[in-house]
Amino acid sequence: MVHPAPKTQEPVLPAPVTPSPRAWVVIAAACAGQFLVVLDVSVVNVALPSMRADLTLSPTGLQWVLNAYSIAFAGFMLLGGRAADMFGRKLMFLLGLGLFTAASVAGGLAQEGWQLLVARGVQGLGAAVLAPATLTIITAAVPSGPARTRAIATWTAVGAAGGAAGGLVGGVLTDLLSWRWVLLINVPVGVLVLAAAALWLTESRTGGSRRLDLPGAVLATGGLAAVAYGIVQTEEAGWGEAVTLLPLLGGLGLLGAFVAVEARAKAPLMPLKVFRSRAVSAANVAMLVTGSASFAMWFFMTVYAQNVLGYTPLEAGLALIPSSVSVIVGSKLAPPLMAMGGARAVAVLGALIAATGFGWQSTMGAHGEYLTAIAGPGVLMMAGIGLVATPLASLATSGAAPDDAGLVSGLINTSRTMGGALGLAILSTVAASRSGGATDPESLTAGYALAFRTGTGVLLAAAVLMLLWLPRPTADRA
Numbered sequence: 212m213v214h215p216a217p218k219t220q221e222p223v224l225p226a227p228v229t230p231s232p233r234a235w236v237v238i239a240a241a242c243a244g245q246f247l248v249v250l251d252v253s254v255v256n257v258a259l260p261s262m263r264a265d266l267t268l269s270p271t272g273l274q275w276v277l278n279a280y281s282i283a284f285a286g287f288m289l290l291g292g293r294a295a296d297m298f299g300r301k302l303m304f305l306l307g308l309g310l311f312t313a314a315s316v317a318g319g320l321a322q323e324g325w326q327l328l329v330a331r332g333v334q335g336l337g338a339a340v341l342a343p344a345t346l347t348i349i350t351a352a353v354p355s356g357p358a359r360t361r362a363i364a365t366w367t368a369v370g371a372a373g374g375a376a377g378g379l380v381g382g383v384l385t386d387l388l389s390w391r392w393v394l395l396i397n398v399p400v401g402v403l404v405l406a407a408a409a410l411w412l413t414e415s416r417t418g419g420s421r422r423l424d425l426p427g428a429v430l431a432t433g434g435l436a437a438v439a440y441g442i443v444q445t446e447e448a449g450w451g452e453a454v455t456l457l458p459l460l461g462g463l464g465l466l467g468a469f470v471a472v473e474a475r476a477k478a479p480l481m482p483l484k485v486f487r488s489r490a491v492s493a494a495n496v497a498m499l500v501t502g503s504a505s506f507a508m509w510f511f512m513t514v515y516a517q518n519v520l521g522y523t524p525l526e527a528g529l530a531l532i533p534s535s536v537s538v539i540v541g542s543k544l545a546p547p548l549m550a551m552g553g554a555r556a557v558a559v560l561g562a563l564i565a566a567t568g569f570g571w572q573s574t575m576g577a578h579g580e581y582l583t584a585i586a587g588p589g590v591l592m593m594a595g596i597g598l599v600a601t602p603l604a605s606l607a608t609s610g611a612a613p614d615d616a617g618l619v620s621g622l623i624n625t626s627r628t629m630g631g632a633l634g635l636a637i638l639s640t641v642a643a644s645r646s647g648g649a650t651d652p653e654s655l656t657a658g659y660a661l662a663f664r665t666g667t668g669v670l671l672a673a674a675v676l677m678l679l680w681l682p683r684p685t686a687d688r689a
Contacts, residue, residue: 236411238362241345242369243404244308247397248338249370251280252628253377253509257524258390265390268324278440279328283335284342285628286436290428292343292620293480300344300351304408307341312401319395330394346620350608360546363608364601368542376535378513379528386525427480430469435629437462442636450640481622491619493680494607495626498600500673501562502627503634504569504666505596510635511642511659512572512589519577519652519659520584530581534589541597554602555681559674561598566670568592573663577652595670600627606681634669638662 255262255276262268262276295303311334318330349362384392441459448454473479486492512534516527541561548557568591575584607623639662646658 236407238349238365240404240408240411241304241348242366243400244304244341244408245345245366245370246373247308247311247400247404248284248342249373250377250380251334251338251397252284252631254381254393255280255390256513257378257381257528258385258393261385261390262327266321266324266327268327275328276331279331280335280338281628281632282436282439283332284338285439285625285632286432287336287339288343288625288628289431289481289622291340292347292622292624293424294340295344295347295620300348301408303340304344304348305405307337307339307344308401308405308408309337311337311341312398312405313337315394315397315401319391319393319398342624343620346604346608346623350620357546357550360549360601360605363605364542364546367545367601367604368539368597378509378524378531379535382523382525382528424473424476424478424480427469427472427476430465430472431480434462434465434469435625437465439629439632442632445636445640485619485622489680490606490609490682491622493677493682494603495622497558497673497677497681498603498607498623499626499630499633500669500676501565501596501599501603502630503637504565504669504673505592505634506631507635507638507662507666508569508572508589508592508596511638511662512585515575515656515659516585518650519656520579530585531589533586534593537590538593538597541594542601543597545598545601548598549602549605553683554606555677555683558599558602558606558677558681561595561600561602562670562674562677563595564598565592565595566667566674568595569663569667569670573660573667575656575660575663577656599673634666638665641665 268276291303291307314330314333314337318327318334321327321330346363346366349366350359380396381393384390384396437458439462441455441457441462444452444455444458450456470483473481473483509531512531513527516522516530517524522530545557545561548560552560568588571591572584572588579585604623607619642658642662644658645661646654649655
């Protein structure tokens with residue numbers, strides 16, 4: 212008798228993890244917070260002339276409308292990341308967003324220049340508390356794997372869109388309403404996100420010591436703020452003047468003291484052990500280098516459109532919409548590409564695509580056509596940056612221990628923000644050296660073109676750095 216062969220049981224594959232509807236609400240709230248803090252880095256640019264006329268700000272005071280926010284944002288971000296780990300991600304999210312929203316009200320209603328500057332500084336402090344919590348909330352809400360990578364890609368795309376939309380949003384609000392609405396628009400959005408976060412977010416913390424490393428916080432914040440202040444001075448005073456060198460050297464000295472204190476502290480603000488992870492250290496350096504080019508791109512494209520091609524602020528914002536869309540597309544394409552080729556390969560590919568766009572942009576002329584002088588190169592530049600940002604954020608966060616998730620989130624944001632400040636200062640100096648102080652379209656274009664050629668070299672160097680330093684595909688944890 213022949214017995215039928217036993218049926219071979221098919222292996223049961225684990226079902227893909229899909230975030231629950233509640234998790235998507237959490238992701239949406241976190242992304243909205245990230246959008247606001249990144250948007251406010253650039254949204255005030257087109258409103259500055261109206262602010263100056265209304266509040267009789269001096270040229271230096273006008274400059275600090277931008278700098279007060281950026282310096283406070285970068286300087287306090289590490290403290291915000293550690294506070295999120297220690298005291299709770301939800302608490303810090305609500306505290307940061309509440310502070311940011313209240314400062315937006317104060318800035319929008321300011322009657323004196325100093326009131327606006329103080330409000331912008333407090334906004335930056337709120338953003339520094341809020342921004343690290345947004346990423347750690349997402350990583351806590353979504354299990355490790357492809358679903359988390361997609362969620363991080365969404366967070367990256369929304370943050371990039373906030374930076375990209377700044378010129379357009381600022382132009383529309385200033386033209387249709389007034390400069391005050393550049394700040395007041397944060398209020399209704401902030402209130403809605405606060406309500407959603409209070410209802411839907413679940414508190415999470417690492418536990419352990421609830422004591423902040425105050426000496427480390429003071430040294431890190433003071434050092435970063437001093438370096439940022441020195442960088443800001445280069446555009447007016449140059450690199451060799453005392454007003455630039457003293458804060459730069461002082462800031463570097465404070466950061467050196469910070470490292471020494473952290474090496475000996477029992478509960479350090481930034482445990483130096485996190486840099487033993489190749490993924491964390493390499494991803495942060497790469498983010499700083501690529502951020503130095505990407506932040507400057509928006510500035511130079513905007514001033515080229517207005518100062519050379521004669522666009523209005525609103526027209527300049529509209530002209531950059533394709534670039535804004537492409538950075539979102541690049542961020543969303545990154546996860547499937549990472550699944551096929553690994554995080555390192557996608558990051559390197561993105562840097563090369565961005566470098567191609569920068570090289571194309573460096574061929575700009577004083578009478579350029581929109582498609583070839585703005586839209587085409589802008590799409591390549593920002594699609595490449597979108598492809599870079601997602602794998603770097605994913606590698607940095609996955610390479611950290613759970614207790615250091617907020618810290619690493621703050622660190623990756625600090626790297627991007629400080630890289631952007633440094634890059635803009637350096638590339639502005641490069642452009643000014645080429646234009647020689649002339650303001651005719653041809654001279655300005657020559658300066659901007661040299662800045663983009665320099666940015667091309669920076670991105671090519673970033674691609675080599677990532678190829679050699681980022682973990683190989685077998686070690687990727689994205």
